[in-house]
Amino acid sequence: MSVFLHDYRPYDGVTTSLWRRPLVLARYGMAEAWGSKITTILFIAALLPCVVELVMIYLADNPVARMLVLRGSPVLVINESFFVNVLETQCWFALVLAAWIAPRLVSFDLGDNALPILLSHPISRFGYVLGKFIALAWSLSYVTWMPVLVLLVYQCYASPEPWAMAHLGLAFGIVVGSLLWIVVLALIGLAVSSWVKWRVIATGAMFAVVFVPAGVGGITDAILRTHWGLLLNVPVVMTEIWRRLLGAPPLMSPQLELPNTAMAVVLLLAGLACIAVLNARIRAREVVRG
Amino acid sequence: MGVIALDRLEVRLGGRTVLNGLTGELRGRAIGLLGPNGAGKSTLINTLLGFHEPSAGGAKVLGLDVRTDRMRIRESVGYMPENDSFIGNMNGVRFVRYMAELAGLPPAAALERAHEALFYVGLGEVRYRKIRTYSLGMKQLIKLAQALAHGPKLLILDEPTNGLDPMARQRMVQLIKEVRKEGSMHMLISSHLLRDIDETCDEVLILNKGRIAAISNIEEERRSHRNFIEMEMTGSTEAFAEKMRALGCECASFAGGRVKVVMPDALSARDLYVTAAETGVEIRRIQQRRDSLEDIFLRAMEYEGGRVEHVSLPA
16 A cells, blocks of 8 residues: 555554554544644633632741732631632533533544544543543543642642641642543533433533433432432532541531441442443444344 | 455344354455445444444454554554544645554654645645545545555445546546555455446455355456357257367357356457358357356345355356
8 A cells, every 4th residue: 555556565564452442433533622722711711710729828928928919918828728629610511511521532433433543442431431531530630630730730849847757748639639530520511412312412411411410319318308319419529529638627516427337338239230231332243132 | 464354253132133243254355245324334334443342252353352452553553434524624735744643653654745645635636625526536545545544454434435536436446546556555446336346345344134145266257258149049059059068168058048258368259250160150149258256246135045155156
């Protein structure tokens, strides 16, 4: 095969190892996700709060600036609660970004019936999902743990007191809390996108999957006079998890407190449901029963 | 080693037995997969690619088991599916490069081969256009390009001429012939069009209702029928037949003055006329049999027993 000869020649060069094939999907997925201007706009919007928070840390740690701008007010304190708020803000931006990116990763393939051709190559269905998962998770990392860790590092550097050693656990909480949310979002995003082939509807469906159960949980609480409906409220569950991981005061009163095991089970079940959907939808060929 | 070996292969899908006890070995350079709609052609291809798990029996592709060596089979195979299957918002080069990288080529080699494959199939001028803007013929060609880009050992083409106009069909058939002539890969071509298979393949597997109706070597059939002649005559056909046998022909006469002759290579049609003149018979019609595949197919379709039959034409 040659561009100018127009003939066929067999390929006798090297080939990459099998484990790198999902990374090919991830690379093309990233290019697909970030090829959209809207993704760039969302990314910039997601980083704007970080700029504000960076200024807040500067003000809190610089006595002269605090004197001039805040007139010495002790309102601005950089502690666990501050970083929980930062993480929460970033994680909700991650939801918006995931709702935009996930359908671009999967719906195009399904809409154009590309799965038979993709899966006829040496990549398994698991490898396909893993590749897309990596692309989505990496994209979400840009707006979650990465910028928050940068803020933490800056705080450690700028704090005049021996702040860093006493708050090293925050780094662990930020990374684990973010990764947990990223995994949940990526699984929900991929599952919804594989179920709904139309991108716009898939984007809307993702918000619905996160917020509709919260409403159902609220109704359950009101009718049954219980607080277990909160387990269906993903925002509340995640906020509570982030608070516990970062060592911040709990969100709810002690009588409404949700046990760690219950929250872990809810997230696990949600993950398993997403995997079941992906298993049903990501196939080279659909089998018609009957 | 056969290209494809089937060993009592059975595939059940959605509670139905779609492939039923297929057994046989295919060794041809270009293997045709023929059968009416619903015969199980696409299911067989999907099973060979590992999309469907055999419910009983097994199959081997290039000596690799479809159950245990799925990834290695896919590394060695280029697949052109029947229906539209691409990523519409990618341009041609990017799509073919993507598929080549998935097949295992390093990025630089994949890019180079993508350009070459697109020029080879005739899409060089439109390779930077988004695939969704391609015509139906172009979409077929880009599926072929991505199947060729990584240099497979076996090229599987599922209904490659589906929906093509006569010009595009001719172009596709020509490309398939060129790839076959190049000789570095085997081909499995599924089609319900006899003409496509006849023009491109040297061996054919005919499926009917999920069973093998026939496996036949078209090349051998063609060779054996090259000198097969049917005639209608008036006069004593027995004397004519005797004389032809004496010249080394296989000859049979039937009622109504019909005579069938298989001539050795040394004889020509002129010898028929000479013999006819010598024996006092008149040749009213003479026809050289050419379309052996159609005969094979029709006989296979009429056959209801379902066991494997190596079909050959009656001499």
